[in-house]
Amino acid sequence: MTAPPVGRFAPSPSGPMHLGNLFAYLLAWLSVRSRGGKIVLRMENLDPQRTSRAYGEQIMRDLEFLGLDWDQGPYWQSERSGYYQQCLDALTAQGLVYPCFCSRAELHAANAPHASDGDCVYSGKCRSLTPREAQALAKNRSPALRLRATGWAGFTDGHYGPLEQDLERDCGDFILRRSDGVFAYQLAVAADDGAMGVTEVVRGRDLLGSTPRQLYLYRLLGLRPPAFVHIPLLLAGAGPGEPPRRLSKRDQDAGLDVLRGRFSAEEILGRLAYLAGQLPKPEAATARELAGAFQWSKVPLEDILLPEELFTPPGT
Numbered sequence: 534m535t536a537p538p539v540g541r542f543a544p545s546p547s548g549p550m551h552l553g554n555l556f557a558y559l560l561a562w563l564s565v566r567s568r569g570g571k572i573v574l575r576m577e578n579l580d581p582q583r584t585s586r587a588y589g590e591q592i593m594r595d596l597e598f599l600g601l602d603w604d605q606g607p608y609w610q611s612e613r614s615g616y617y618q619q620c621l622d623a624l625t626a627q628g629l630v631y632p633c634f635c636s637r638a639e640l641h642a643a644n645a646p647h648a649s650d651g652d653c654v655y656s657g658k659c660r661s662l663t664p665r666e667a668q669a670l671a672k673n674r675s676p677a678l679r680l681r682a683t684g685w686a687g688f689t690d691g692h693y694g695p696l697e698q699d700l701e702r703d704c705g706d707f708i709l710r711r712s713d714g715v716f717a718y719q720l721a722v723a724a725d726d727g728a729m730g731v732t733e734v735v736r737g738r739d740l741l742g743s744t745p746r747q748l749y750l751y752r753l754l755g756l757r758p759p760a761f762v763h764i765p766l767l768l769a770g771a772g773p774g775e776p777p778r779r780l781s782k783r784d785q786d787a788g789l790d791v792l793r794g795r796f797s798a799e800e801i802l803g804r805l806a807y808l809a810g811q812l813p814k815p816e817a818a819t820a821r822e823l824a825g826a827f828q829w830s831k832v833p834l835e836d837i838l839l840p841e842e843l844f845t846p847p848g849t
């Protein structure tokens with residue numbers, strides 16, 4: 534018998550929650566709860582410039598309003614620097630970490646190939662700096678720390694199937710700690726999912742291409758990787774002639790702060806479950822009701838254009 538899964542919500546509290554975030558949390562919750570599993574809540578607030586505790590508190594109130602409960606946490610990444618430093622030290626001890634003094638402009642120099650998530654593939658420029666050269670450069674600029682990435686990393690996504698990357702060619706040496714001292718997303722997410730016993734990660738398809746990097750970190754840190762299930766993105770219709778784009782916090786009508794004034798929790802969940810292929814019509818439903826009939830096979834593969842009328846209040 535397999536143990537019940539442990540899933541997670543990992544919001545970045547950089548603004549009010551919007552439907553795109555909620556779509557991912559709903560599927561993560563349904564997938565785990567439909568099999569009797571547990572949920573960990575972790576606030577990804579490493580970047581003090583972009584995130585705030587107040588947004589984190591608001592996200593928790595929104596999740597409670599919707600009935601998407603959790604069993605462990607909230608953990609705040611801002612309070613876990615000591616642990617990330619230990620992980621960084623473990624990678625350094627393997628001889629895989631080096632300082633990078635490149636400026637933003639140098640990194641975005643013309644013709645740099647791009648990894649699947651839009652980051653530039655790093656040229657490796659600082660990889661062979663001698664300790665003495667690095668020391669001299671460090672007098673003028675504090676470096677970022679990069680991880681040497683080599684070999685292949687692959688996995689089978691629960692929704693999109695197999696994906697394999699040549700780490701050197703497809704993503705390049707990646708940053709573990711930024712020059713301002715903030716730990717990078719890749720390090721924190723792998724270290725935390727490993728430490729928190731997460732066995733299933735459900736998240737947007739935009740992060741599919743960064744998964745091999747995280748698997749590489751799991752391997753180096755001796756952590757057991759979770760299963761990954763990526764999901765289609767919710768897209769907002771744009772103006773005439775413009776392609777639809779990913780829903781974001783700029784879409785104020787899709788913010789939970791606005792929607793809570795217009796719809797009940799069950800109406801919001803039912804509409805999202807309809808978009809996820811779980812209901813034949815956008816009828817109101819509780820999270821528990823939806824978990825009872827949840828099926829991954831009904832979730833579409835293609836990104837989903839949010840029908841404008843679906844979240845427009847009646848009579849407007």
Ligand SMILES: [Zn+2]
Binds near residue numbers: 658
């Ligand atoms: Zn560099």
